[in-house]
Every structure is written in structure tokens, then in C-alpha cells.
Amino acid sequence: MTADSIRVMIVDDTKETRSNIKKLLEFEDGIIVVGEAADGAEAVLLAQELKPDCILMDINMPGLDGISATEQIYKVIPDCMTIVISVQGEQEYLRRAMAAGARDYLIKPFSGDELISTIQWVWQLECARRSHNSAESTPLRSGRVIVVFSAKGGVGKSTIAVNLASSLVKQEQKVILVDLDLQFGDVPLMLNLPVKHSMADWYTDGCGSTGDYLLNHSSGLQVLAAPEVPEDGELITAEHISQMLNDLKPLADYIVVDTPQFFHETTLQSLEEADQIILAAVPDLSNLKNVHRCLNVLEKLNLADKVKIAANKVGSEGIKLDQFSSHLQHPIWQSLPYDPRLTAQAAVQGIPVIDLNPKAKLSRALVHASEVLAGTEIKPGKKGLPLASLLFARKG
Ligand SMILES: Nc1ncnc2c1ncn2[C@@H]1O[C@H](COP(=O)(O)OP(=O)(O)O)[C@@H](O)[C@H]1O
Ligand SMILES: [Mg+2]
Numbered sequence: 145m146t147a148d149s150i151r152v153m154i155v156d157d158t159k160e161t162r163s164n165i166k167k168l169l170e171f172e173d174g175i176i177v178v179g180e181a182a183d184g185a186e187a188v189l190l191a192q193e194l195k196p197d198c199i200l201m202d203i204n205m206p207g208l209d210g211i212s213a214t215e216q217i218y219k220v221i222p223d224c225m226t227i228v229i230s231v232q233g234e235q236e237y238l239r240r241a242m243a244a245g246a247r248d249y250l251i252k253p254f255s256g257d258e259l260i261s262t263i264q265w266v267w268q269l270e271c272a273r274r275s276h277n278s279a280e281s282t283p284l285r286s287g288r289v290i291v292v293f294s295a296k297g298g299v300g301k302s303t304i305a306v307n308l309a310s311s312l313v314k315q316e317q318k319v320i321l322v323d324l325d326l327q328f329g330d331v332p333l334m335l336n337l338p339v340k341h342s343m344a345d346w347y348t349d350g351c352g353s354t355g356d357y358l359l360n361h362s363s364g365l366q367v368l369a370a371p372e373v374p375e376d377g378e379l380i381t382a383e384h385i386s387q388m389l390n391d392l393k394p395l396a397d398y399i400v401v402d403t404p405q406f407f408h409e410t411t412l413q414s415l416e417e418a419d420q421i422i423l424a425a426v427p428d429l430s431n432l433k434n435v436h437r438c439l440n441v442l443e444k445l446n447l448a449d450k451v452k453i454a455a456n457k458v459g460s461e462g463i464k465l466d467q468f469s470s471h472l473q474h475p476i477w478q479s480l481p482y483d484p485r486l487t488a489q490a491a492v493q494g495i496p497v498i499d500l501n502p503k504a505k506l507s508r509a510l511v512h513a514s515e516v517l518a519g520t521e522i523k524p525g526k527k528g529l530p531l532a533s534l535l536f537a538r539k540g
Pocket of ligand 1: 294296297298299300301302303304424456457458480481482483484485487488491506
């Protein structure tokens with residue numbers, strides 16, 4: 145048996161028929177008999193328990209007959225393919241069985257070849273149907289990667305990443321938040337999310353499909369958690385980051401990445417892959433030199449074009465924003481006010497700032513930043529010009 149074997153269940157009230165069918169299938173690679181039932185009622189129960197791919201169903205059985213059983217199974221497990229087996233002269237029964245959801249039929253007695261080719265044919269049709277359905281139901285996306293970075297700790301990278309991601313979800317975007325702070329990731333904590341699995345599990349399971357390792361937040365946001373044990377963070381390489389991000393891109397409109405405060409190879413890889421880099425910076429003297437250096441490094445790496453500076457904790461003691469901007473020779477993309485009470489409360493409760501107090505200035509600024517990223521912000525009209533005058537402006 146292989147993992148892709150067709151799992152078959154046999155339903156017939158005659159024990160001898162069941163064992164004959166079993167013998168016919170015994171040596172066929174790719175088909176395995178997983179269960180047997182002697183009447184319709186037993187078949188319905190067993191089918192729900194075993195979820196076989198295919199059921200070979202006799203029609204005339206004591207109690208619940210094969211047609212009613214087919215109908216009941218079709219209602220609860222529509223993917224399960226029923227092939228009806230009956231004796232000559234039951235044409236009307238066969239018609240009714242097909243109407244009840246059977247996929248095909250075989251007239252007893254049948255040969256092993258007939259049986260096997262019918263199962264395989266029905267299975268091929270089912271596989272084609274499933275792949276068509278899944279291609280239609282999950283349109284492939286092409287997620288934009290937004291990396292929130294800074295070469296300093298405590299400046300608000302995680303706060304910004306969590307809130308931008310949460311706000312993008314509210315704008316009907318499919319968002320995955322990746323915690324790349326591989327040693328001290330705190331994203332799940334900030335969202336009160338139990339870490340059922342993390343990147344460490346992805347790694348130990350053989351680096352398969354990254355989408356299977358996402359945590360689901362009640363808002364719809366999905367999170368790829370950093371390893372829970374700091375040592376496990378060292379297992380993750382730049383190549384892994386590339387693989388993960390490329391795996392996730394088709395699953396989301398936005399992939400927001402939170403990072404640690406240093407240029408580790410994994411962080412660099414995420415910056416390379418980024419469509420936009422949000423450089424979190426607190427406008428005070430102790431940060432100025434650091435942000436300057438950081439911008440220089442990004443420039444040397446040819447990444448400066450992607451950088452947008454988010455000035456955070458604005459209003460705490462520090463330098464004025466325009467001075468900060470001119471020292472850096474870089475515009476400030478978004479100013480985020482200082483609100484230690486709100487951010488502390490949000491951290492304690494594991495609720496994003498924008499949800500805890502949507503009206504706070506900090507929340508409004510974070511939402512605005514996310515709208516600019518998504519291109520959905522409403523640009524203010526010219527002051528003093530009433531809407532009517534804009535609509536009916538005279539020409540010439
Ligand atoms: N706008 C803000 N006003 C006040 N405190 C903030 C603000 N943004 C973040 N903080 C606080 O600063 C600390 C560091 O924030 P965090 O997002 O963890 O930074 P980083 O990820 O850069 O280390 C946290 O205690 C957080 O609550
Ligand atoms: Mg952080």
C-alpha cells in the first residue's frame with residue numbers, strides 16, 4: 145500500500161461475496177480494502193468512521209438496502225465514491241442507485257479486471273473533479289512582503305508589525321504575520337495566541353508546506369510563530385526564510401514580517417525579499433546615529449528605495465520630527481504618537497492597540513499607515529473647497 149492507495153470498503157450481506165471481492169483486489173497495487181459491512185445501516189456508520197475513497201455496495205440487503213445507504217452516505221461524505229454491485233435484471237434499481245449518488249455500477253459476476261478498472265476510472269474522475277474545485281476555490285494570490293525593521297530594540301517594531309497586519313485584515317486583506325525575531329519572538333503573546341506550532345516544527349518536519357504551520361487568530365490574521373526555544377532559532381537559515389516567504393506568498397495579499405534588531409542573515413534575506421521596508425525609528429538623539437547608520441547599510445545593499453520611515457513614540461522627549469527628518473535626509477513616512485498607557489495595556493491583554501482603543505491617536509495613525517500601504521486611504525480634499533464646487537468647477 146502507498147499513501148495514495150484508493151481505500152475501498154465492501155458492503156454485501158453475503159460473507160462469501162465479500163471475501164471473493166477482497167481476493168480480487170488483494171494483489172492490486174494502489175487499492176486497499178479498509179473495511180467490510182454486511183448491511184446498509186452498518187455501511188453508513190462504518191463509512192463515517194473510515195471515510196473510504198470508494199464503497200462497493202450491494203443493493204439487496206436485509207434492513208437498510210444499498211440504495212438508501214448510498215443516499216445517506218452521499219449526503220454526509222459526498223467525496224466518497226459508491227459503485228453499486230448487483231445481479232442481472234435489477235436495471236431499475238441501478239437507475240435509482242445512480243440517482244441516489246452512486247458513481248458507477250457493476251453486474252455480478254464480474255472479473256477482477258472489470259472491478260479494478262471501474263474503481264480506477266471512477267477514482268480518476270474524482271481526482272480531476274477535486275483538483276478543478278480546489279483550483280477554483282483557492283485563487284492564488286501574490287502576497288506583498290512588508291518587513292518592519294530597525295537596528296535597535298524597543299523602538300516598536302513588533303507593535304507596528306502586529307497593528308499594521310491587524311489593520312490590513314480589517315480592510316478585507318488576507319494577511320500572514322511572520323515573526324522573524326527567531327530568539328525572542330513575542331508576536332503570539334501580543335495577540336494572545338497559543339503557539340501550537342512554530343517554525344521549529346516546520347524545520348523538524350522536513351521544511352514542507354509552510355502554510356500548514358500557521359496559527360489562526362480570531363480576526364482572520366494568520367501567524368507564523370518564531371521557535372519557542374531561542375536555541376532553535378539557530379536552525380533557521382537565510383535559505384529557509386526565502387523558502388517560507390515564497391511558500392506563503394500565494395496564500396496572502398500581504399505578508400508582514402517582524403524582525404529582531406540586527407542584520408542577521410535571516411533578517412537580510414527578508415529585507416532582500418521585501419517589497420517595502422518600514423524602518424521603525426524613535427526620534428531622539430540616541431537613535432539618530434543608529435537610524436543614520438542603518439539607512440547607510442540599506443543603501444549599500446541597494447535596498448534604500450524600499451524604505452519608509454515610521455517615526456514612533458513621537459511626542460515623548462526627543463527631537464522635532466522635521467529636524468529628525470532633515471538630519472536623516474529622508475522623509476518621515478508616518479508619525480506614530482507616544483502612548484505608553486495604551487501600548488502597555490495592549491501588551492498585557494494580548495490585544496492589538498487598534499482594537500483596544502480604535503479612537504486613540506496612535507490607533508488612528510497605525511490604521512492610516514496600513515491604508516496607505518494598501519492604497520485605500522482617503523486623501524483629504526483641498527481645505528475650504530466645498531464638495532459641490534469641486535464637482536461643478538467651471539472650466540477655463
Ligand atoms: N507608540 C508607542 N508609545 C509608547 N510606547 C510604545 C509605542 N510603541 C511601542 N511602545 C512600547 O515600547 C516597547 C517596545 O515595543 P516593541 O514593539 O516590543 O519594540 P521592538 O519590537 O522594536 O523591540 C513596548 O513596551 C511597547 O509597548
Ligand atoms: Mg520586537
